[in-house]
Amino acid sequence: MVPRPWRVVRVRRETHDTKTLELEPTEPLSFPFQPGQFNMLYVFGIGEVPISISGDPQEPHRLVHTVRAVGAVTRALCSLKRGDVVGVRGPFGSAWPVEEAEGHDVVIVAGGIGLAPLRPALHHVLANRGKYGNVVLLYGARTPRDLLYRKELERWRGRFDLQVEVTVDSAGEGWYGHVGVVTTLIPRADFDPAETVAWVCGPEIMMRFTVQALRERGVSPEDVYISMERNMKCAVGFCGHCQFGPEFVCKDGPVFRFAEIERFFRVREV
Amino acid sequence: MRLDLDLRATGQHVIDRGDFHVLFKALRRRGYQVVGPRVRDGAIVYDALDSVDDLPQGWTDEQDAGHYRLKRREDPALFGYVVGPHSWKKFLFPPHLRLWRARRNGDDPGFEVQPEPLPDTKYAFLGVRSCELHALFVQDRVFLGEKHADPVYKALRERAFLVAVNCTQAGGTCFCVSMRTGPKAQGGFDLALTEVLDGERHYFVVEVGSERGREVLQDVPHREASPQEVAQAEERVKQAEGQMGRTLDTRGIKELLYRNLEHPRWDEVAQRCLSCANCTMVCPTCFCSTVEDVTDLKGETAERVRRWDSCFSLEFSYLHGGSLRRSVKSRYRQWMTHKLATWIDQFGTSGCVGCGRCITWCPVGIDITEELRAIRESDGLTRGGGEEA
Ligand SMILES: Cc1cc2nc3c(=O)[nH]c(=O)nc-3n(C[C@H](O)[C@H](O)[C@H](O)COP(=O)(O)OP(=O)(O)OC[C@H]3O[C@@H](n4cnc5c(N)ncnc54)[C@H](O)[C@@H]3O)c2cc1C
Ligand code: SF4
Ligand code: SF4
Ligand code: FES
Numbered sequence: 001m002v003p004r005p006w007r008v009v010r011v012r013r014e015t016h017d018t019k020t021l022e023l024e025p026t027e028p029l030s031f032p033f034q035p036g037q038f039n040m041l042y043v044f045g046i047g048e049v050p051i052s053i054s055g056d057p058q059e060p061h062r063l064v065h066t067v068r069a070v071g072a073v074t075r076a077l078c079s080l081k082r083g084d085v086v087g088v089r090g091p092f093g094s095a096w097p098v099e100e101a102e103g104h105d106v107v108i109v110a111g112g113i114g115l116a117p118l119r120p121a122l123h124h125v126l127a128n129r130g131k132y133g134n135v136v137l138l139y140g141a142r143t144p145r146d147l148l149y150r151k152e153l154e155r156w157r158g159r160f161d162l163q164v165e166v167t168v169d170s171a172g173e174g175w176y177g178h179v180g181v182v183t184t185l186i187p188r189a190d191f192d193p194a195e196t197v198a199w200v201c202g203p204e205i206m207m208r209f210t211v212q213a214l215r216e217r218g219v220s221p222e223d224v225y226i227s228m229e230r231n232m233k234c235a236v237g238f239c240g241h242c243q244f245g246p247e248f249v250c251k252d253g254p255v256f257r258f259a260e261i262e263r264f265f266r267v268r269e270v
Numbered sequence: 271m272r273l274d275l276d277l278r279a280t281g282q283h284v285i286d287r288g289d290f291h292v293l294f295k296a297l298r299r300r301g302y303q304v305v306g307p308r309v310r311d312g313a314i315v316y317d318a319l320d321s322v323d324d325l326p327q328g329w330t331d332e333q334d335a336g337h338y339r340l341k342r343r344e345d346p347a348l349f350g351y352v353v354g355p356h357s358w359k360k361f362l363f364p365p366h367l368r369l370w371r372a373r374r375n376g377d378d379p380g381f382e383v384q385p386e387p388l389p390d391t392k393y394a395f396l397g398v399r400s401c402e403l404h405a406l407f408v409q410d411r412v413f414l415g416e417k418h419a420d421p422v423y424k425a426l427r428e429r430a431f432l433v434a435v436n437c438t439q440a441g442g443t444c445f446c447v448s449m450r451t452g453p454k455a456q457g458g459f460d461l462a463l464t465e466v467l468d469g470e471r472h473y474f475v476v477e478v479g480s481e482r483g484r485e486v487l488q489d490v491p492h493r494e495a496s497p498q499e500v501a502q503a504e505e506r507v508k509q510a511e512g513q514m515g516r517t518l519d520t521r522g523i524k525e526l527l528y529r530n531l532e533h534p535r536w537d538e539v540a541q542r543c544l545s546c547a548n549c550t551m552v553c554p555t556c557f558c559s560t561v562e563d564v565t566d567l568k569g570e571t572a573e574r575v576r577r578w579d580s581c582f583s584l585e586f587s588y589l590h591g592g593s594l595r596r597s598v599k600s601r602y603r604q605w606m607t608h609k610l611a612t613w614i615d616q617f618g619t620s621g622c623v624g625c626g627r628c629i630t631w632c633p634v635g636i637d638i639t640e641e642l643r644a645i646r647e648s649d650g651l652t653r654g655g656g657e658e659a
Contacts, residue, residue: 001421002370002383026380044372044381045565045572070590085380087372231588233561236418239579240558241586243608246615251417267531269600 003087023063034095035120042087043076052117066116096121105133105191111202140182193218201227221259282495287472291322296489306396314354333442336635352441357554394431400452405554434459438506442515443626464503475503527611540599547580549628
């Protein structure tokens with residue numbers, strides 16, 4: 001329940017407001033996690049916030065977190081330097097059902113920072129590529145400047161066993177790619193709707209439209225998973241902050257089968 | 271051995287009022303800190319008790335929606351009131367609790383986290399009502415989960431000695447009968463008392479609920495209860511059962527609320543609710559908390575403090591960019607739906623034990639039983655307009 005100190009060993013600037021931190025434990029420690037889980041990251045004296053684990057699950061000795069600076073704690077996280085120490089509690093929460101999806105086509109839909117919790121899932125799928133059917137990554141960002149993991153995206157795009165489609169809401173100079181919201185990529189993705197599992201993460205409104213577009217192509221809400229975001233203080237089901245209808249997002253989620261939460265997802269201000 | 275034979279007769283015992291003070295001594299000798307009801311600032315609150323003289327002898331309370339008043343009784347009953355603004359949760363789930371401290375090591379950017387030592391206080395709760403016992407069971411399910419347990423709650427809860435008191439009189443906002451949580455304590459206590467005043471006689475019929483309870487009772491002068499004494503006690507509890515100030519129909523309650531999340535009654539109650547959070551503070555099962563991270567001026571030590579929070583505050587549902595439950599309507603709906611419906615999915619039990627505190631202590635007299643009734647009576651009525659994005 002108390003944070004353990006981890007040392008920042010690398011800081012990578014992703015975009016103007018987002019950084020990726022690589023952490024190593026201050027004492028030898030293996031940290032197994034499942035794709036989709038998150039940690040509570042604590043900055044000395046400032047506070048603690050939930051941040052998804054965005055590293056490769058095959059590397060449990062190093063933690064990777066991608067953080068977008070939006071407020072006090074995330075700004076402090078983004079200003080950490082190599083050698084600094086953060087407190088870590090975790091891993092918490094449910095995971096993308098990567099094993100259940102074996103034998104199926106996998107469609108990953110990410111909006112903005114929503115790619116961070118999906119990255120470990122994609123790593124897992126690629127490491128076990130033979131076990132899956134078609135694999136598709138659909139990724140939308142606000143502008144080309146907001147794209148995360150740029151080099152990796154380019155590398156993934158170069159693969160023949162993976163379809164990667166990227167879109168931006170508004171293009172600037174030098175962008176020759178797709179423009180439009182991420183749902184506009186769904187019709188051009190190559191998958192068999194009856195045999196597909198979809199994993200979706202992004203702003204709620206984006207997830208709402210994505211589920212709709214997937215449904216229109218014939219993917220059942222039973223086969224769609226989304227990752228929810230709620231205020232979190234404890235991450236272990238005590239503080240009550242993350243409640244979403246009957247669910248505690250911290251322990252029952254953050255990853256939910258859409259069909260199971262649909263009833264509450266449709267109501268405003270739940 | 272003689273004693274065991276005697277026990278078989280009614281299985282219950284009697285402590286006379288004149289010997290009641292010995293219970294305090296017996297508990298204290300075993301290292302318990304006795305906490306229980308006493309009068310303060312015009313209400314009966316729970317706090318440390320030095321002796322039997324601290325109990326609210328001769329007092330009762332008058333309760334209704336938004337109304338609480340202490341009144342003198344005509345008899346010297348010690349437990350002749352119902353429940354006040356406090357509940358036992360304040361002892362096991364302290365309103366303000368430091369979780370840990372962290373210290374920087376000189377110039378090194380690292381720091382060391384020191385967990386707080388676990389409390390070793392042994393509380394004896396004197397005067398736990400049946401609904402309150404159920405509230406403890408409810409919080410046990412919250413804080414003593416299979417995967418995670420709150421260590422402070424666990425340490426205090428395991429040590430706590432519970433002296434239950436069966437209600438012989440119900441309050442104006444009580445509805446434990448509807449919630450099947452009272453008025454008689456059915457288990458989970460160490461000792462359970464029923465206070466009987468009968469003309470000149472004043473005594474307590476005692477039921478033993480645990481081995482610890484049996485040991486404590488050995489130190490207090492007592493005798494076997496006669497069948498008449500047990501009958502007297504039962505009759506008084508029966509009387510309380512018939513006096514419930516409120517009722518709540520729990521049939522299909524979860525689905526009722528789930529299908530009425532858009533019921534216009536939520537808008538209506540939001541017109542009255544001040545979003546003051548009183549109802550959550552007085553509720554014996556509400557468990558929400560928040561944390562504060564602070565540092566000293568030099569920035570060398572930091573600490574995290576946990577304190578009670580409420581789903582009625584705007585910040586409670588804050589995500590960068592704004593709060594999720596902006597309207598009072600959504601916050602009242604969250605609270606009541608949690609108490610009566612989602613709690614059942616979460617913990618396999620209702621989150622409401624029918625103690626009536628939220629009704630009594632609401633400054634504008636909003637009544638959870640009335641709100642539920644209003645929805646039930648117009649089940650299925652929805653706000654026009656349908657889904658909004
Ligand atoms: C399961 C989960 C995974 C997340 N993964 C990531 C990630 O990988 N990368 C990333 O950049 N962000 C992620 N977030 C969002 C991140 O937690 C918030 O941006 C962060 O809490 C904002 O804190 P702040 O102090 O910087 O902002 P402020 O606006 O100052 O927020 C004040 C406080 O409100 C709460 N809060 C505010 N926004 C959020 C939010 N969106 N979610 C939860 N609590 C919030 C926090 O307690 C915060 O300390 C995730 C959130 C959740 C719930
Ligand atoms: S909701 Fe009201 S009546 Fe029910 S347990 Fe809480 S305070 Fe008591
Ligand atoms: S219901 Fe009453 S007590 Fe509860 S927040 Fe509203 S005004 Fe306050
Ligand atoms: S974050 Fe505290 S209950 Fe989920």
